[in-house]
Amino acid sequence: MHKRINPFRPNSPVNPGMFVGRIEEIERLESSLVQTRADQPAHFIITGERGIGKTSLMTYIRCLAQGSIVLENLKFKFLVIDVDIDRNTTQLGLIRRIECALTSELGKSEPARHFLADAWSFLKRLEVAGTKLNASGSAQCDEVLADEFANSFAAVTQRMCMQPQASGFADSFEGILVLIDEADNSSSALQLGSFLKLLLERLQRRDCNRVLVGIAGLPEVRAVLHNSHPSSLRLFEEHCLNRLSQNEVRQVLDVCIAHANDLNDEKVALTPSARDLVTRISEGYPHFIQQFGYSAFAMDVDCSIDEDDVIKGAFAPRGAMDLIGDRYYRNDFYNRIQNDSYRQVLRIMAEQNDSWVNRAHIKKHFKGTTSVLSNAIKALRDRHIILGKEGQPGVYRFQHRGFALWIKLCAQPTVVESLP
Ligand SMILES: Nc1ncnc2c1ncn2[C@@H]1O[C@H](COP(=O)(O)OP(=O)(O)OP(=O)(O)O)[C@@H](O)[C@H]1O
Numbered sequence: 460m461h462k463r464i465n466p467f468r469p470n471s472p473v474n475p476g477m478f479v480g481r482i483e484e485i486e487r488l489e490s491s492l493v494q495t496r497a498d499q500p501a502h503f504i505i506t507g508e509r510g511i512g513k514t515s516l517m518t519y520i521r522c523l524a525q526g527s528i529v530l531e532n533l534k535f536k537f538l539v540i541d542v543d544i545d546r547n548t549t550q551l552g553l554i555r556r557i558e559c560a561l562t563s564e565l566g567k568s569e570p571a572r573h574f575l576a577d578a579w580s581f582l583k584r585l586e587v588a589g590t591k592l593n594a595s596g597s598a599q600c601d602e603v604l605a606d607e608f609a610n611s612f613a614a615v616t617q618r619m620c621m622q623p624q625a626s627g628f629a630d631s632f633e634g635i636l637v638l639i640d641e642a643d644n645s646s647s648a649l650q651l652g653s654f655l656k657l658l659l660e661r662l663q664r665r666d667c668n669r670v671l672v673g674i675a676g677l678p679e680v681r682a683v684l685h686n687s688h689p690s691s692l693r694l695f696e697e698h699c700l701n702r703l704s705q706n707e708v709r710q711v712l713d714v715c716i717a718h719a720n721d722l723n724d725e726k727v728a729l730t731p732s733a734r735d736l737v738t739r740i741s742e743g744y745p746h747f748i749q750q751f752g753y754s755a756f757a758m759d760v761d762c763s764i765d766e767d768d769v770i771k772g773a774f775a776p777r778g779a780m781d782l783i784g785d786r787y788y789r790n791d792f793y794n795r796i797q798n799d800s801y802r803q804v805l806r807i808m809a810e811q812n813d814s815w816v817n818r819a820h821i822k823k824h825f826k827g828t829t830s831v832l833s834n835a836i837k838a839l840r841d842r843h844i845i846l847g848k849e850g851q852p853g854v855y856r857f858q859h860r861g862f863a864l865w866i867k868l869c870a871q872p873t874v875v876e877s878l879p
Pocket residue numbers: 468469470471472473474477478479480481507508509510511512513514515516711745746747749
């Protein structure tokens with residue numbers, strides 16, 4: 460047991476200092492900020508499977524918008540409001556969260572607090588009136604609420620950007636960035652798509668064009684928005700996050716090791732072959748890289764992290780594969796799928812990595828009858844574990860591609876045995 464600080468972060472989003480890659484996405488998001496401060500907000504949505512790095516990218520964008528990261532002399536000054544969504548989040552909850560963030564950021568002087576209290580007085584009135592503004596509130600209430608909210612939000616934003624002194628605000632901002640993470644968790648009662656669509660339209664009607672909304676979530680978030688309002692998706696430019704390139708994986712490893720050597724007196728090195736091995740087995744999935752890195756770092760005792768440390772770190776009991784499984788996939792593989800034939804299908808598909816696999820291929824390797832196979836495929840699709848290719852019946856792939864990698868590496872002992 461050594462006391463070195465482990466630089467890898469398998470359990471939390473990476474901080475901007477250790478963030479690697481996503482160059483194209485960052486450029487396009489930077490451009491959204493540029494457009495917004497020119498009164499043309501270009502809202503965005505970041506989608507991607509579990510652990511691919513959505514929250515890390517949101518964190519990066521937050522720092523960029525706040526001006527704590529400056530790229531190519533482009534410094535922004537946005538006020539950023541962070542909101543996470545869970546199953547219980549209501550429209551009123553979202554409104555309160557925004558009100559709270561604005562008040563705590565801007566209400567630093569008496570006149571400012573006065574202005575804000577006035578702008579948000581509708582919330583107090585509604586509470587006093589005891590209107591049933593919970594998830595089951597009537598449509599009419601929601602309308603009134605949405606209108607009043609848009610008025611207040613527009614008034615505060617405009618003051619803050621154009622005439623901050625007039626309301627006693629200490630500072631001016633270029634705009635407001637509202638970041639909504641985990642949006643796939645929205646309940647249908649929240650009606651996130653129509654809430655945002657109507658809000659953004661109302662703001663525009665009030666000439667308030669300095670509010671930028673960024674959403675992140677699993678790919679299902681597209682359906683969540685669409686079901687709530689079919690045209691809400693069109694408001695957002697989508698950035699779909701994929702795996703990192705092999706070079707970027709190496710960079711993540713190098714950045715983390717360099718960081719460890721800044722933090723610790725005891726310096727460590729990652730051997731080139733160990734670095735290649737992590738690059739190979741993580742296949743570009745950020746959360747695999749961080750966990751393999753973490754476990755190999757923890758396994759090492761001689762300050763030279765080699766292939767042996769990587770393999771032991773990955774495949775020992777409570778090693779990286781176990782932890783990744785617990786965090787993301789084991790429940791899907793062993794509990795949500797109660798049937799061995801379903802798992803057999805997944806194993807066959809995982810052999811093809813994360814690519815599209817056709818039914819004939821699965822059938823060729825499947826040990827069981829055609830009807831059992833059909834049931835298995837149907838059950839896996841119903842549970843959104845695999846998805847069908849649009850316009851091509853009988854072609855499937857894993858919804859979460861990292862799941863395929865985990866099954867391949869972990870649930871099939873032969874792969875483990877064949878590792879060097
Ligand atoms: N660009 C990156 N560079 C280095 N590490 C990253 C990067 N993006 C993500 N990671 C690492 O990958 C893991 C998952 O990242 P993150 O939590 O941002 O993903 P997520 O898509 O928000 O996951 P979830 O779907 O669980 O919310 C974390 O360990 C994080 O440190």
